[in-house]
Amino acid sequence: VFLVGADDGTGPLVLHYDGIAWSRLETGTTGDLWWIWGDGDGVVWMSGDGGRVVKHTVASGSFEEQVVAGENIKLFGIWGSGPTDIWTVGGDTNSGASGTAVHYDGIDWTEVTDLPAAATGGLLYKAWGSGADDVWMVGTDALLMHRDGAGSWRVDEPPVYASVPLFTVSGCDSEVIAVGGFGNAAIARNDGLVWQDDSPPPADVAPGFNGVAVDCERGTWAVGNGGAIWHRDGTWAPTGERPLTLLDFHGVWIDPEGGVWAVGGKLTVQTDGIVAYDGPNTIPTIEL
Secondary structure (H helix, E strand, O other), X not given: OEEEEEEOOOXXXXXXXXXXXXXXXXXXXXXXXXXXXXXXXXXXXXXXXXXXXXXXXXXXXXXXXXXXXXXXXXXXXXXXXXXXXXXXXXXXXXXXXXXXXXXXXXOOEEEOOOOOHHHHOOOEEEEEEEEOOEEEEEEOOOEEEEEEOOOOEEEOOOOOOOOOOEEEEXXXXXXXXXXXXXXXXXXXXXXXXXXXXXXXXXXXXXXXXEEEEEEOOOEEEEEEHHHOEEXXXXXXXXXXXXXXXXXXXXXXXXXXXXXXXXXXXXXXXXXXXXXXXXXXXXXXXXXX
């Protein structure tokens, strides 16, 4: 298991759990890291501030930093269908615009120049797909953007309020789920045919969601502000009678053994990191 986070003054926080103990990995770089994705071929890719992507080759333990976008760009998300098809997305948070997507073909990173205006006019937060010919990106103003096998971009009409951000997208088979919101959770769900508003009703008091993970066998989990961890089994419901923490969760992942991992902290100042786990194993406490 790999986790990434903010730069505490000694470099970005990168943690590795080998099944026995946690260790901090020194990347030799500076700046915050926001997201991480493994290509299934022994390489872990991380995206972050300054338009940077950090490549970690697990076998050798090496790190390689590459600047793939402008220095004012935060790359909030990274995902790929394989080692020769990787996407990283973000934007300029100072202007609230300049939505950016960069693609890696196994040799070079190339910034996408034909994004729709709905994408370049805001921020892109995350990318996910079922393969190279089926890629989704989400962002500000409830952006739901799709790229098909012909390389064409399509922006779909969102089923939720167009003023809310959608922070993360995930899916399984034909189902795609995007989550976000401000005070209340906003969830858009595509069943393979149309987008529907799948948000919990206001009476359920679901805070804004930041992360979602969809697993064909183990279900769907979403995490968000105020320690929110919710599960979808036909309908959305919170796990437990009360939150584990009042800190905000940023991301969630379902491991191959069915364990659910949630990570976050104080997102506005990027301190007080937290890791939560629920699953069949006993995970040791992280001690830095």
